[in-house]
Amino acid sequence: MTDQTNSTAVRKEQTARRPPERLNFGKRLLRALPVVGLLLILTWIFGHSGVLHKLETTVSDAEMRLNRPPIDSAVAIVNIGDEDYRNLFESTSPLDPARLQRLIAEISKGEPSVIGVDIDTSSPRFATQLKLENWTPRIVWERELRKIPENVSGHESLETLPILGGRKDIDPARNSTGLPLLIDDAEDKVTRRYRRVIVTQDGILPSFPWAITEAYLQDKPADLAKLQESSDDLLIRYSGNREGSHRLRLSATKLEELSKNWPAASPILGKIVLLGGSYLGQDRHDTPIGQLPGLEVMANVIETELSGGGYKAPSRAVLFLLELFEAFVLILLFHILRLRWALACSLVLIPLMAILCSAFAYGDKHHFVQFALVLLGLLIFELYEHFRRTAIPRVYHDLTHSSYRAM
Numbered sequence: 001m002t003d004q005t006n007s008t009a010v011r012k013e014q015t016a017r018r019p020p021e022r023l024n025f026g027k028r029l030l031r032a033l034p035v036v037g038l039l040l041i042l043t044w045i046f047g048h049s050g051v052l053h054k055l056e057t058t059v060s061d062a063e064m065r066l067n068r069p070p071i072d073s074a075v076a077i078v079n080i081g082d083e084d085y086r087n088l089f090e091s092t093s094p095l096d097p098a099r100l101q102r103l104i105a106e107i108s109k110g111e112p113s114v115i116g117v118d119i120d121t122s123s124p125r126f127a128t129q130l131k132l133e134n135w136t137p138r139i140v141w142e143r144e145l146r147k148i149p150e151n152v153s154g155h156e157s158l159e160t161l162p163i164l165g166g167r168k169d170i171d172p173a174r175n176s177t178g179l180p181l182l183i184d185d186a187e188d189k190v191t192r193r194y195r196r197v198i199v200t201q202d203g204i205l206p207s208f209p210w211a212i213t214e215a216y217l218q219d220k221p222a223d224l225a226k227l228q229e230s231s232d233d234l235l236i237r238y239s240g241n242r243e244g245s246h247r248l249r250l251s252a253t254k255l256e257e258l259s260k261n262w263p264a265a266s267p268i269l270g271k272i273v274l275l276g277g278s279y280l281g282q283d284r285h286d287t288p289i290g291q292l293p294g295l296e297v298m299a300n301v302i303e304t305e306l307s308g309g310g311y312k313a314p315s316r317a318v319l320f321l322l323e324l325f326e327a328f329v330l331i332l333l334f335h336i337l338r339l340r341w342a343l344a345c346s347l348v349l350i351p352l353m354a355i356l357c358s359a360f361a362y363g364d365k366h367h368f369v370q371f372a373l374v375l376l377g378l379l380i381f382e383l384y385e386h387f388r389r390t391a392i393p394r395v396y397h398d399l400t401h402s403s404y405r406a407m
Helices: 002-017 025-049 051-066 082-087 097-109 125-129 208-216 221-225 252-261 294-306 316-336 339-362 368-406
Strands: 075-080 114-118 138-142 175-178 182-184 191-194 197-200 203-206 248-251 272-277 284-287 290-293
Touching: 025 316, 025 368, 075 082, 075 252, 075 294, 082 252, 097 114, 097 125, 097 252, 097 272, 114 208, 114 294, 138 208, 175 203, 175 208, 182 284, 182 294, 191 284, 191 294, 203 208, 208 272, 208 294, 248 252, 272 294, 284 294, 290 294, 316 339, 316 368, 339 368
Parallel strands: 075 248, 075 272, 114 138, 114 272, 138 175
Antiparallel strands: 182 191, 197 203, 284 290
């Protein structure tokens, strides 16, 4: 009897020490599906509560501060500062039309490709006091909105103001218009997005940077064809240099001095010139690289367009399929490899897959946190499953075996 009892005990001990039978892939996948579903729901909740947005914008803003600016920007800025406002425009608003006309003429002598006038010309004074000359560059005039909504959803029908006092003799072959609408994030009021076209009461109109991009690329139809008109929100890819040292920047006074030697020594030859004002501290925006005048933000948007355009958020279906795909890969990894190797590989693959999914979905790696959350949650579940199928039976056996021997 004793020998039989001992033999039974030995068999139980051998059974307990034997590695647990591995589940087939189908069963493993079915067990993980509820967990994957829960993780997707939690990710959705985090996204709508603002937690994910805060994490993503923190990563995005940090990366933008490290972005290397282009060696030579196609955009040059002529800024009307406080001193120019006092000395050239005698501190009057709106700006004197005749004086603005002379400034545009001086810029035109430098033979830029496009002049973007980021100045409100809706006052009736501009209809009679600013003469439209046969300037060589194409002129893109800023067209103001009567009221800019606090949160832009894309479904508003915005009311626009006329350019140049509403005059009707504007030659569309030489002049175009654009709306200077930039979009702040609702959570922190930081300007990160823009649109190419905007719905208004006058129809669908181009944004100011998009109108400039179209004018600049009109002789490069292949490059322009790569950028499609869209009312979607697009991400501005700011240059990491807040001062914009890669960009030619002149005050209005300095431009007047330099223009005496143009066009022989023009630094703006063939460039896009943005003419605007930062006087009286107006039109300033909080951005990922610090507070900037609207003129500088527009320059970043145009540079974004010329480098291939900003990225738009993917559809929910695309995000769902990507998250399912990465979960499937992780489950497969734990099925074909032993725990030690699966864990080591997953620690390498989780950040890599999260970054790749973010790049595929958004065109950047700022949103990797969204995909990493699902993978980390699933990794914890796989470790728990292994513990439940190995450690718990072993502990149970040790406890029962000790009790049996004590008897």
